[in-house]
Amino acid sequence: MHKFANPTFFMKIANAVFPYAAGLSALCFAVGIPIALVFSPPDYQQSETVRIMYVHVPAAWMGSMVYGVMAVSSAVYLIWRHTIAHIIARASAPIGAMFTGLCLVTGMLWGQPMWGTFWVWDARLTSMLILFFLYLGYIALGDSFEDQERGDKAAALLALVGSVNLPIIHFSVEWWNTLHQPAIRSFAGFSINAAMLWPLLLMVFAFQTYYVAVLIIRLRSELLSAKIRTARFNLAAAE
Amino acid sequence: MSGPVFNTAEFSGARLNCQRGGRMVLTNLSFRIASGEAMVLRGPNGSGKTTLLRLMAGLARASSGALTWNGDDISEDLSAHGARLGFAGHLDAVKSAQTVRENLFFWASLRGARASDVERAMATFGLSHLADITARVLSAGQRHRVALARVALSNAPLWLLDEPTNTLDDAALNALRNTLSAHLHRGGMIVMASHGDSLLPQARTLDVRQTQPASAAA
Amino acid sequence: MSGPVFNTAEFSGARLNCQRGGRMVLTNLSFRIASGEAMVLRGPNGSGKTTLLRLMAGLARASSGALTWNGDDISEDLSAHGARLGFAGHLDAVKSAQTVRENLFFWASLRGARASDVERAMATFGLSHLADITARVLSAGQRHRVALARVALSNAPLWLLDEPTNTLDDAALNALRNTLSAHLHRGGMIVMASHGDSLLPQARTLDVRQTQPASAAA
Amino acid sequence: MSGFFAILRRELTLSLRSQGDVMTVIAFFAIAAALFAFGVGPELNVQSRIASGVVWTTALLAAMLSLERLFALDYEDGTLDQLVLSGVEPVAMVFAKTIAHWLTTGMALLIAAPVVAMALQLPAQAYGALMISLLLGTPTLSLLGAVGAALTLGAKRGGVLLSLLLLPLYIPILIFGAAAVEGAILGVASTTPYAVLGGLLIAALTLCPWTAASALRHALE
Amino acid sequence: MSGFFAILRRELTLSLRSQGDVMTVIAFFAIAAALFAFGVGPELNVQSRIASGVVWTTALLAAMLSLERLFALDYEDGTLDQLVLSGVEPVAMVFAKTIAHWLTTGMALLIAAPVVAMALQLPAQAYGALMISLLLGTPTLSLLGAVGAALTLGAKRGGVLLSLLLLPLYIPILIFGAAAVEGAILGVASTTPYAVLGGLLIAALTLCPWTAASALRHALE
Numbered sequence A: 001m002h003k004f005a006n007p008t009f010f011m012k013i014a015n016a017v018f019p020y021a022a023g024l025s026a027l028c029f030a031v032g033i034p035i036a037l038v039f040s041p042p043d044y045q046q047s048e049t050v051r052i053m054y055v056h057v058p059a060a061w062m063g064s065m066v067y068g069v070m071a072v073s074s075a076v077y078l079i080w081r082h083t084i085a086h087i088i089a090r091a092s093a094p095i096g097a098m099f100t101g102l103c104l105v106t107g108m109l110w111g112q113p114m115w116g117t118f119w120v121w122d123a124r125l126t127s128m129l130i131l132f133f134l135y136l137g138y139i140a141l142g143d144s145f146e147d148q149e150r151g152d153k154a155a156a157l158l159a160l161v162g163s164v165n166l167p168i169i170h171f172s173v174e175w176w177n178t179l180h181q182p183a184i185r186s187f188a189g190f191s192i193n194a195a196m197l198w199p200l201l202l203m204v205f206a207f208q209t210y211y212v213a214v215l216i217i218r219l220r221s222e223l224l225s226a227k228i229r230t231a232r233f234n235l236a237a238a239e
Numbered sequence B, C: 001m002s003g004p005v006f007n008t009a010e011f012s013g014a015r016l017n018c019q020r021g022g023r024m025v026l027t028n029l030s031f032r033i034a035s036g037e038a039m040v041l042r043g044p045n046g047s048g049k050t051t052l053l054r055l056m057a058g059l060a061r062a063s064s065g066a067l068t069w070n071g072d073d074i075s076e077d078l079s080a081h082g083a084r085l086g087f088a089g090h091l092d093a094v095k096s097a098q099t100v101r102e103n104l105f106f107w108a109s110l111r112g113a114r115a116s117d118v119e120r121a122m123a124t125f126g127l128s129h130l131a132d133i134t135a136r137v138l139s140a141g142q143r144h145r146v147a148l149a150r151v152a153l154s155n156a157p158l159w160l161l162d163e164p165t166n167t168l169d170d171a172a173l174n175a176l177r178n179t180l181s182a183h184l185h186r187g188g189m190i191v192m193a194s195h196g197d198s199l200l201p202q203a204r205t206l207d208v209r210q211t212q213p214a215s216a217a218a
Numbered sequence D, E: 001m002s003g004f005f006a007i008l009r010r011e012l013t014l015s016l017r018s019q020g021d022v023m024t025v026i027a028f029f030a031i032a033a034a035l036f037a038f039g040v041g042p043e044l045n046v047q048s049r050i051a052s053g054v055v056w057t058t059a060l061l062a063a064m065l066s067l068e069r070l071f072a073l074d075y076e077d078g079t080l081d082q083l084v085l086s087g088v089e090p091v092a093m094v095f096a097k098t099i100a101h102w103l104t105t106g107m108a109l110l111i112a113a114p115v116v117a118m119a120l121q122l123p124a125q126a127y128g129a130l131m132i133s134l135l136l137g138t139p140t141l142s143l144l145g146a147v148g149a150a151l152t153l154g155a156k157r158g159g160v161l162l163s164l165l166l167l168p169l170y171i172p173i174l175i176f177g178a179a180a181v182e183g184a185i186l187g188v189a190s191t192t193p194y195a196v197l198g199g200l201l202i203a204a205l206t207l208c209p210w211t212a213a214s215a216l217r218h219a220l221e
């Protein structure tokens, strides 16, 4: 644990991982996108629009997963005061927000042909929108204080509080249905067949490796600016 | 406010560093103060007196270094540390909507002080005739007296006062001087930031800008 | 802040009475002050110094009595009266969200002062190195210096200062003393509430509690 | 005149920077509208039926809530004293502050309104009426609000008092504003609501700043 | 424990006396509901259709708006420093303040809700559900709000930030609260909304005060 908390050691591992993550991501996208968009079979109900799924579903899953990473890192930061954990969370936030935004946009684009409207106040959509707001709130809160450390801690606490939303996203479909009108989305016959499943999984893996690669790039710059801050601070102290 | 004598104790800080907004405000500062002693913090505007007082109160955290009470790190139990100190900062913490007596009585009840202590503290600082007036109409000096009365009734051994003489007239200065001496006589400790007359001739002086070698502590 | 010499003028109050919340605070108070003169208001906490300064500024209204500038009642044109005075009260009127320079520049532009005046006032009160810092992080003394710098750049003949020495360190006190003397030399007037050292040995004293027979005015 | 612009600029800077009024108002507006959409449920025809009411009501609430701070912050930290003494005509000061308030609330609402209306499924033909009525109505909200804010400055229960004072004054604007949008939805091209809103605006422009300025003088005493 | 009650009593005194939270909230609630009634127009079936949404949304807005002051006033005048130093456990302090906030907003809303609902023509069979759902939901609003208020204390754009943070957390309460009332209107006796609201309340009770207390500590540093 403590070994990983050391930024130098941590970055050594991260730098070693980076080429593999970046390479795998590029490869999976290169293979996955043509398969998903051209070669995979159209759905018998949804026809060609089903191709949106290959972006929508990985983006949705990654949006939740990245928030989970942030919540765990923030807990580590608050309990053991390992700043590297917080830096991971902070570096993850914009990436996660992007995934969530992508899920929302693709979902809306999909919704237009499927439901005849871009947006419905359905629970799944709502909880995903909440997740997006939480990302924005996390980013905004972290930058809202004169004192950086104060912002770091407030944001970390928020990440923890917001993690309550993750199970809600997942179970929201059922909860809403029991209360309101019957399911808006009906996936009867949508039980995924192998020809659609494996391109989907390929895309999911592409998204995951993409996340890891971008995260490492962002970590580098975060640590660099932290180093600059310390240097400046030591200079001031020496005066 | 005479009262029971405090147990002998010692409050000290070792090699404190504190940064605010990325700038080093206190560097390698050490001090030690024992029962019955007073210390006056000196330094120009912005040198870190208020910052040091807030560190001592446990309201802020030093970047490095330790503050100890009788050898125990204060950060281990901040609530207990809070309970043994009275703090008067730049802000008076007086609620305009309440009367002077209500203001003081609230703090007295949190500190386990009695109603008679409130009356005594008001008498000491010449507030008795204002007791039932809402604090909104107090003059600057009267309001500041209420803050000092709160410290006086806290029954805490350690008093941290940030420029307590501001806005006070001669009568209030005298009252404060007497209260401070009585507190020291009971075995209390006083740390006080001040630019001018410190009221306490016997007090030691600590220049907050001074970077002290570790060995000079104590 | 040396500058053009002010026209000779006279500011006086006659048989002023003022009540606040049903209580008489000032009774039958008269004063007169001419160009180049300073007056120090004295009196214990709550005696009415701040009240009198606010009357003089036209911010409050006396129950009876008159305030005149060169013989004209100030209430006839309060805006014009405001323009000829600089006021520093118990509140600093410093906006935390703006930098020190932005704060001062705003007031300078209202008063028709130039950017160079702002820089000069900041230099006088040792604020130059803080010019681009948001006022939120200023220490109490630094914030108060900003309020004084605002008065210094106002280019108004009459300065009304409410306990200006509070929270100032020695350097700032010196700066203030020099600024005040320079202002008097230019033919300005100063009325200042103070409990301790008035900074101005030549100043007359006015005890605000004292009920002065009408003939004693002047 | 230079004083007027200096105050206007400062108000805008402050509200953009820390008090964050613009963003607060837009956020408040969007949030309130979103909450209503949730609370009312997803039935399209009900939503579009109430869209104009929701937009107008939220606009009123947003204006009213930000008014409490119009003079109060400056009053508490001594800035209002200094402004009154600065030699700037009090009326010019009130005008500058009111315009800044409108720019940071009314204008913000104008920008946010189409988006909110879309979320609430307002029929397409009503957008023009919504925007025109907001443009005519919101300045009056700010002007009346300035009087209310000045009158309640330093009062013991500033917030409630202000709401109670302003509510009756705001209701005509609300009624005619919503009526304009309703009319457009139903395809009835009526100029009456616009005429009334315009008349109210002119009346407010000529009366409110002076009233507010004199109320301010009294508040400081 | 005596500290807890002293703080609770003081909070209530202050909010009854000057900050006027109770009256502000009730007035705000009534005004907002009245505005909606005007804005939407007098058609009975539309009004009753949206009554539950309006009541719940207004409740949320009222809670959210008063939250900004929960710690901010005490922070600005130095009282928060003194409270933290007074030896009272920070959690007890947060609890006392949160309960006071609920008593002066949630409770106030409970009292005003039937009247407002009547003005909005809520069907008679839905009153019980409205009251129960408010009773279960509003304490959660205060508890979550305390966390938000503590997190944003001293932040550059406190107001917006608070809204931005709380909105996502409040939406589930709104959905289930309104759902309970909707169910009652339609005659569907469903216990799910109550169960969810209750569960949220218990979760908030066990988590929020501690989170808020630790956020407060950080805020003072």
Ligand code: HEM
Pocket: A053, A056, A057, A060, A061, A064, A103, A104, A105, A106, A107, A108, A110, A111, A112, A114, A118, A124, A125, A126, A128, A129, A169, A170, A185
């Ligand atoms: C803005 C609109 C939409 C949003 C915010 C959204 C959000 C989500 C989320 C968050 C998930 C992941 C669920 C989980 O992790 O358990 C998901 C999955 C999925 N979505 Fe969407 N969605 C939207 C529109 C649509 C539309 C229009 C369709 C197709 C009719 C669709 C089909 C799917 C499918 C098939 C899955 C994978 C199955 C699952 O994990 O439940 N989505 N969506």
Ligand SMILES: Nc1ncnc2c1ncn2[C@@H]1O[C@H](COP(=O)(O)OP(=O)(O)OP(=O)(O)O)[C@@H](O)[C@H]1O
Pocket: B136, B137, B138, B139, B140, B141, B142, B167, B169, C020, C021, C022, C023, C025, C043, C044, C045, C046, C047, C048, C049, C050, C051, C052
């Ligand atoms: N709004 C008000 N209503 C009623 N009484 C008031 C009001 N404002 C001030 N007072 C009273 O007027 C008296 C004079 O107050 P003032 O602030 O002028 O005193 P001061 O001489 O400046 O005191 P200090 O030295 O403490 O600054 C005080 O006793 C105060 O209680």
Ligand SMILES: Nc1ncnc2c1ncn2[C@@H]1O[C@H](COP(=O)(O)OP(=O)(O)OP(=O)(O)O)[C@@H](O)[C@H]1O
Pocket: A146, A147, B020, B021, B022, B023, B025, B043, B044, B045, B046, B047, B048, B049, B050, B051, B052, C136, C137, C138, C139, C140, C141, C142, C167
């Ligand atoms: N939140 C903050 N962020 C950044 N810098 C800060 C912050 N608070 C204070 N400072 C800076 O820390 C320094 C020390 O401030 P402090 O209030 O301790 O000074 P002080 O010695 O009490 O001064 P004074 O005599 O004026 O009261 C100041 O230069 C101030 O600008």
Ligand SMILES: [Mg+2]
Pocket: B049, B050, B051, B090, B162, B193, C139, C140, C141
């Ligand atoms: Mg200080």
Ligand SMILES: [Mg+2]
Pocket: B139, B140, B141, C049, C050, C051, C090, C162, C193
């Ligand atoms: Mg005074």
